[in-house]
Amino acid sequence: MLTLAISLLVAGAVSGILAGLFGIGGGAILVPVLVQALAIMEIDESIRMHLAIATSLGIVVPTSIRSFLAHRKHGAVDMALLKSWAFVLPLGAIFASAVAAVISGASLKWIFTGIATVVGIKMLLNRPGWIVASDLPAQPARSAYGLLIGFFSTLMGVGGGIMNNTFMMLHNQPIKRAVATSSGVGVLISIPAVIGLIVAGWQRPELPPLSLGYVNMMAVALIMPISILAAPVGARIAHAAPKRALEISFGIFLLVVAAQFGWTLLN
Template sequence: MPPVADLLLFAAAIAAAGVVSGLLAGIFGIGGGAILVPVFYQVFGYLDVPEAVRMHLSVGTSIAIIVPTSLRSFTAHRKRGAVDMDLLKGWIVALPLGAILAAVIAAYISSEGLRLIFVAIAILFALRMLFDQPHWRLGTELPQNPWRWIAGVVIGTLSGLMGIGGGVLNNTYMTLYGRPIHQAVATSSGVGVLISIPGIFGYIWAGWRAPGLPPFSTGFINWVAVALIIPIALVVTPYGVRIAHALSKRHLEIAFGLFLLFVGARFLYSIYG
């Protein structure tokens, strides 16, 4: 068991991550999972959680935290009239279905496999944001069904495997079809709600009675980490929303891209470093 002083230090690190995740939820319309998953991975490693379940526990715990932060962010963005409610209504089945599929995959995939998925998606969309050009568009209107519905399932699945609220994928999806980045960010907060709620139950099922889980865990969700971060994230999320609406479109894209590159590099180091 690590010394008490070290545990307090890591608790402080998790609390700081709660501040960052709350801000990110408001700024980018994401649940903060892209920063929380790497932090959890390190903390659980120090607490001697086996490698076989460490990444899964990090992703599942992040999914649980996304519920309140996404709800808070969604409420704030909706008050500003920035959310595309028609798109969310069309995905009310597709996104949860994708989240459940992610939990089924997570029950069988390795820790390294989960990290590589995280890296691939993070770096791909970082490059898309950093080097975005006006002519990089797939169209001027979002596709109709069944393609739009399929996109919702894919977004839900990949986001569930990364432990994120879907902002990374939905932001890219909407902007590729000409939607403003601010509307994409706002709508992504609602996407996070539809992914994270079924995701909680999926990761509980996927990790049920898995060996090596730390105390106060239900499946692949650790409730101590959830309890530490949620109150902090809820307080700071509205400040992130204010920042998002104060930034220019290009500044928001550059900040988002740099953030994703940092996350991808961190996980590559954890695999090959």
């Protein structure tokens, strides 16, 4: 249990730094750690992924808010994009919460594995000149992208940063602007997603103690403080240092997690 507690604390610190550094909520780190923690606690396998995703998003809420406030001080957040997504991002998150209530843990793990693989490869192969358009798309295409980012991010248990970073950089936006804006995307996704997943898991008999729906409050209370404290550290690094080596490291991490999840699903 001591090793488990240390692992959760380390995961919280790393997720907080990543939240500030890449504008992500840290869920890509937290979900696999929480799945292993729940396995050690012998939680029913059918709901482990649901719990990991919902609990991750519960931690993402304050981390994203802290990261967003830190980035906004630098004036780098694309507030116009966030305002245009103020409705569609939460809508996608709520829709995903309803889907999560009826699909299996294995299906959620496949979704995480697929997205993690694509994003991991993209981070490893990323080049600054890779763009599909000279500027962000106009409506209604912009709203469609926001809806998809909100939907798939919730099913993956992340704040949407890794998807929004990719979206903005492919549309010729500076990396620092994408990172800063992604922190706001995390706020708009994680809050409605957590509410939806609390409702989706309400009074499930297999839930561990101190769970509010699919959100385990014990894990949130343990990880949240260090994650919040670490977020501004990542934000300072994001505005002061090149991140290519960290992008490569994060890409490798995602591919390792995807391979591990894929192996467990196939065996």
